[in-house]
Amino acid sequence: MKRPTIADIASRAGVSKVAVSYALNGQPGVSAATRARIVAIAEEIGWQPNSAARALNGARANCVGLALCRPARILGVEPFFMELISGIEGVLADRSYALLLQVVTGHEQESEVYRRWWGESRIDGVFLVDLHYSDTRVSELERLGMPVVVIGHPSESGSLSAIWSDDGEAVRETVGYLVALGHRRIARVAGLPELVHTTVRDQAFAQACEGVAEHVTVHTDYTGDEGARATRRLLSSPHRPTAIVYDNDIMAVAGLSVAQEMRVEVPRDLSIVAWDDSPLAQVVRPPLTALTRDIPAYGAHAAQRLLALIAGESVPPYEDQAAVLTPRGSTGPVHLSR
Amino acid sequence: MKRPTIADIASRAGVSKVAVSYALNGQPGVSAATRARIVAIAEEIGWQPNSAARALNGARANCVGLALCRPARILGVEPFFMELISGIEGVLADRSYALLLQVVTGHEQESEVYRRWWGESRIDGVFLVDLHYSDTRVSELERLGMPVVVIGHPSESGSLSAIWSDDGEAVRETVGYLVALGHRRIARVAGLPELVHTTVRDQAFAQACEGVAEHVTVHTDYTGDEGARATRRLLSSPHRPTAIVYDNDIMAVAGLSVAQEMRVEVPRDLSIVAWDDSPLAQVVRPPLTALTRDIPAYGAHAAQRLLALIAGESVPPYEDQAAVLTPRGSTGPVHLSR
DNA sequence: GTATGAGGGTTATCCGGTTCAGAGAGGGAG
DNA sequence: CTCCCTCTCTGAACCGGATAACCCTCATAC
Numbered sequence: 235m236k237r238p239t240i241a242d243i244a245s246r247a248g249v250s251k252v253a254v255s256y257a258l259n260g261q262p263g264v265s266a267a268t269r270a271r272i273v274a275i276a277e278e279i280g281w282q283p284n285s286a287a288r289a290l291n292g293a294r295a296n297c298v299g300l301a302l303c304r305p306a307r308i309l310g311v312e313p314f315f316m317e318l319i320s321g322i323e324g325v326l327a328d329r330s331y332a333l334l335l336q337v338v339t340g341h342e343q344e345s346e347v348y349r350r351w352w353g354e355s356r357i358d359g360v361f362l363v364d365l366h367y368s369d370t371r372v373s374e375l376e377r378l379g380m381p382v383v384v385i386g387h388p389s390e391s392g393s394l395s396a397i398w399s400d401d402g403e404a405v406r407e408t409v410g411y412l413v414a415l416g417h418r419r420i421a422r423v424a425g426l427p428e429l430v431h432t433t434v435r436d437q438a439f440a441q442a443c444e445g446v447a448e449h450v451t452v453h454t455d456y457t458g459d460e461g462a463r464a465t466r467r468l469l470s471s472p473h474r475p476t477a478i479v480y481d482n483d484i485m486a487v488a489g490l491s492v493a494q495e496m497r498v499e500v501p502r503d504l505s506i507v508a509w510d511d512s513p514l515a516q517v518v519r520p521p522l523t524a525l526t527r528d529i530p531a532y533g534a535h536a537a538q539r540l541l542a543l544i545a546g547e548s549v550p551p552y553e554d555q556a557a558v559l560t561p562r563g564s565t566g567p568v569h570l571s572r
Numbered sequence: 573m574k575r576p577t578i579a580d581i582a583s584r585a586g587v588s589k590v591a592v593s594y595a596l597n598g599q600p601g602v603s604a605a606t607r608a609r610i611v612a613i614a615e616e617i618g619w620q621p622n623s624a625a626r627a628l629n630g631a632r633a634n635c636v637g638l639a640l641c642r643p644a645r646i647l648g649v650e651p652f653f654m655e656l657i658s659g660i661e662g663v664l665a666d667r668s669y670a671l672l673l674q675v676v677t678g679h680e681q682e683s684e685v686y687r688r689w690w691g692e693s694r695i696d697g698v699f700l701v702d703l704h705y706s707d708t709r710v711s712e713l714e715r716l717g718m719p720v721v722v723i724g725h726p727s728e729s730g731s732l733s734a735i736w737s738d739d740g741e742a743v744r745e746t747v748g749y750l751v752a753l754g755h756r757r758i759a760r761v762a763g764l765p766e767l768v769h770t771t772v773r774d775q776a777f778a779q780a781c782e783g784v785a786e787h788v789t790v791h792t793d794y795t796g797d798e799g800a801r802a803t804r805r806l807l808s809s810p811h812r813p814t815a816i817v818y819d820n821d822i823m824a825v826a827g828l829s830v831a832q833e834m835r836v837e838v839p840r841d842l843s844i845v846a847w848d849d850s851p852l853a854q855v856v857r858p859p860l861t862a863l864t865r866d867i868p869a870y871g872a873h874a875a876q877r878l879l880a881l882i883a884g885e886s887v888p889p890y891e892d893q894a895a896v897l898t899p900r901g902s903t904g905p906v907h908l909s910r
Numbered sequence: 911g912t913a914t915g916a917g918g919g920t921t922a923t924c925c926g927g928t929t930c931a932g933a934g935a936g937g938g939a940g
Numbered sequence: 941c942t943c944c945c946t947c948t949c950t951g952a953a954c955c956g957g958a959t960a961a962c963c964c965t966c967a968t969a970c
Contacts (some may be wrong), residue, residue: 237691239926250950255928265948282691287926289624290955297672297694306658306868311851313648320644323675332694334635335659335673351610353575353620354955356635356670397884458851495857501901513649514852517796517826519833577956588920592960603918625956628925693926 236279246275258283289355296433298326298540299334299351299360301344305374306337308456311484313512314529314569318385321533322361329541341366343375353379356446358544359383361536365390381543383536387430395549397536401431402438404525404557405479408507409442410479416568419507421475423464423485427453429463432481435509439479449477454485465492469504475569477505483515486522490564501566511560520563529556574619584613593615596621599680627693634663636878637689637698638673639682644675646794649822651850653868656723659871662698679704683712690718696882697721699874703728703768715726719881721874724891725768734886735874740776741767742863742895743817746845747780749897751814754906757786757842759813761802761823764790773847777817788813794825799823803830814906815843821853824860828902839904849898858901865895 247254249268256263257272258281264272274444289295300317300322309315319333326333334357338344348371351357359381361404372392375382390397412420422439425432435453443449452468454460461480468475469492480486486508490500498504500520508515511524532554539549578592585592587606593609594601596619602610613619627633638660640653649654657671658736664671672695674683689695697719700709710730712721726734750758760777763770774789781787790806792798799818806813807830818824824846828838836842838858846853849862870892878885 237693241926251927252929252951253949255926256949260927263948268948280691282688284628284926285694286624286627286694287955288928290622290628290926290957291928292955293928295624306662308657310651310655310867316654317644317648319673320647320675323673324644325673327676330688332672332689333673334670335657335661336670337658338665338666350620350668351670353618354623355575356623458855462855484851484855487852491855491857511861513796513822515827517800517822517829518856519829529648579956589957591919594919597958598955599958601918622956625925626958628927628956629958631958666938672940851940 239281239284239285240278240281241563242270242279243275243281243368246279247272253300260391294358294544295356297331297332297334297357298537298544299336300363301336301338301347301360301366303338303341303344304456311458312456312482313509313514314482317529318363318533318536321524321530322537323533324530325534325541327535331541332491341369341371348375348380349378352378359540361385361540362391362394366428367430367433379539383540383543383549385532385536387434388497391551395543395551396537397532397552397554398431399532400556401529401552404509404559405435405438406442407559408479408525409439409504410562412479412505412507412565413446415477415505417447417474417475417477418568419475419477421468421478422449423461423468423478423480423489424451424452424453425456425481427472430456435481440466448473448475454481456482456485458484458488462488462492466496469493469498470494472568476503477506477507477565479509481509483508483510483512483522483524484525485516486564487518490518492523501564502569505565506560506569507565509557516562523562524560525557526560568572575601575622576614576619577622578619580617581610581613581619585610586615587611596747607675617674623821632696632882633694634668635670635672635695636875636882637674637686637695638701639674639676639685639698639744641676641679641682641702647675649796650794650820651852652848654868656701656874659868660875661871662868662873663872663879669879672688678737679707679709683709686713686718686729687716697878699723699878700729702750704766705771719878721878721881721887723870723874728768729889733877733881733889735870735877735890735892736769737865737870737892738894739773741895742847743776744780745894745897746817746863747777747785749899750785750817750843750845750903753813753904755785755813756906757811757813759800759806759816760787761806761816761818762789762791763794763819763825763906773819786811792819794820794823796822799826800830804834805832806884807831810897814841815845815903817845817847819847819860820859821846821848821850824862824902825852825856828856828860839902840907843903843906845897845903847895850867854900861900861903862898863895864898869893891909 244254245253257269362384365386382394384391384394384396452464508522508524511526515522515524582592595607700722703724720732722729722732722734725736790802846860846862849864853860853862878888
């Protein structure tokens with residue numbers, strides 16, 4: 235049983251295809267009575283517009299793309315992307331836009347995917363995440379001339395629209411808070427060093443600590459394993475830090491476990507701060523002080539901007555809310571017993 | 573600057589569109605020399621087949637769909653779906669298939685999304701997850717006649733192809749292990765009671781405990797909060813269990829924290845088992861004994877089956893590997909001090 | 911020398927919808 | 941009564957490819 239087409243509706247209603255097209259698209263050119271009749275028939279036989287046929291006429295694909303370039307095991311663990319996607323979806327669904335998703339293994343493959351999707355008219359635009367320095371994807375996407383919203387710092391997004399949050403501010407707030415608690419040796423277990431936002435945080439961290447506290451930054455790949463290893467090394471050093479700031483919650487939890495295993499009591503001997511709050515941060519003991527932000531809202535804002543861009547509007551860079559510090563049990567004043 | 577079409581290539585090469593079509597699709601009907609010339613030109617001007625035009629000719633959409641019907645906050649926390657998607661993607665990417673994703677808020681909306689995607693010829697098939705009893709989505713999808721792979725127990729999948737893993741077996745292994753360790757009062761903190769796999773586990777659990785151990789099952793919504801609450805209640809009861817099996821890792825971690833907060837030592841006073849292993853289960857102290865399975869592989873198998881179904885092959889129900897118990901530090905022999 | 915056939919290409923049509931240029935019908939103004 | 945305009949609707953072309961059917965040429969077989 236074939237899917238019904240507007241030709242089927244036309245023959246049933248005794249009018250031409252064109253009248254049906256006008257009627258179903260709310261265009262002028264048909265009387266109210268005819269329109270009602272056509273709409274009723276369309277409803278009755280369960281007609282749906284064929285997106286391919288529409289796309290062929292230069293219409294939008296009603297679809298945007300997102301390619302994620304991180305190993306599967308990290309994607310599974312980090313709530314960030316799933317929350318971001320949920321937020322994006324909320325906006326897209328309202329406008330009947332679909333999200334095309336692909337997990338890729340490298341940036342060349344990612345560019346390739348974008349090129350193909352765009353060439354095939356599958357999508358109207360894409361989100362670009364995990365920006366690097368001198369990111370080849372930016373120039374590639376600029377060349378293609380497709381609507382793009384970069385979720386990341388605008389300094390590296392070239393001519394593409396960006397949406398970002400001020401990680402520097404969050405770092406400063408965190409360091410200020412730790413210093414106020416008396417911490418003078420603060421470590422940071424950071425994510426992938428090639429990511430722009432990692433560097434932004436690195437620099438803000440170094441600057442904030444300058445003159446008020448010793449500081450050290452260790453880079454990892456975001457996995458719990460590396461977070462644990464980094465923590466073990468930090469806690470084994472002679473001048474061990476009294477506070478550690480982690481770049482995601484999974485590393486923070488891993489770090490907490492390492493501390494407990496090494497009989498370093500949290501928060502008495504060590505304060506822990508996690509970047510990006512999540513239920514995970516709240517269920518461990520003690521619950522983790524975290525940098526909270528509304529990631530679904532972040533995704534939603536990005537989606538709104540991409541849709542605006544697709545609609546031909548111009549979209550200035552947009553700074554979303556910075557993460558705010560949510561103090562919980564994992565941070566406390568420095569204990570002076572050593 | 574328009575996207576190049578085969579007409580552009582044809583005029584450049586001085587042949588007809590048809591010759592170009594044949595050449596680019598590896599069909600007979602053009603000489604090797606002409607074919608090479610055409611391919612070279614296509615390459616040079618960066619031609620990509622327009623998927624809409626192809627789809628219009630009854631070709632496949634080269635795209636499959638997945639709608640997820642769980643609240644955003646749970647999707648973010650549970651690694652399951654992201655890992656499943658990674659696995660699915662691995663297979664799809666090889667065949668240049670794309671994945672259309674949508675987060676929905678209810679089953680009516682989910683059915684609606686499938687109907688629309690299918691009606692618009694956007695997708696060639698879908699995955700159906702989180703099966704319920706007398707699930708309306710099954711009959712709806714059967715009615716549409718579209719290729720579907722149900723990721724769930726075949727008893728409720730109607731005429732649709734199913735892929736599932738034997739949760740009963742995993743439950744029996746777990747209970748057997750706990751009983752061997754001397755446990756005689758075992759609790760289960762389960763997920764949403766309306767899901768088929770929850771019931772399967774419930775029944776297997778009750779059966780496995782029958783005659784060898786007291787047992788109780790508490791249902792939750794998979795969140796850490798409810799996992800914590802359930803644990804608190806269980807541990808407060810006069811006849812408190814000596815072992816608890818959780819339906820996901822986030823609840824297990826929450827439960828562990830509650831135990832520690834209540835000074836119930838793990839594993840001395842309480843053994844904990846988590847369903848679905850993840851880095852999360854391994855980073856807490858003690859690391860959690862977990863029911864491990866290869867979720868990306870599960871997704872990959874599902875994807876292979878969906879593609880086979882789309883290719884017109886018949887796909888029998890497939891039972892994937894059951895989860896296996898990975899003992900870690902959170903389980904141990906019963907301590908007889910009480 | 912003619913029939914046969916394969917190789918290499920072309921023309922015409924279709925897929926399902928959109929869009930443009932008109933064509934009748936009906937009504938109001940002069 | 942005629943002219944013109946508006947309203948409603950239609951035929952035809954088009955989007956970018958796929959496909960069936962047919963045509964021409966040259967080589968081979970008889």
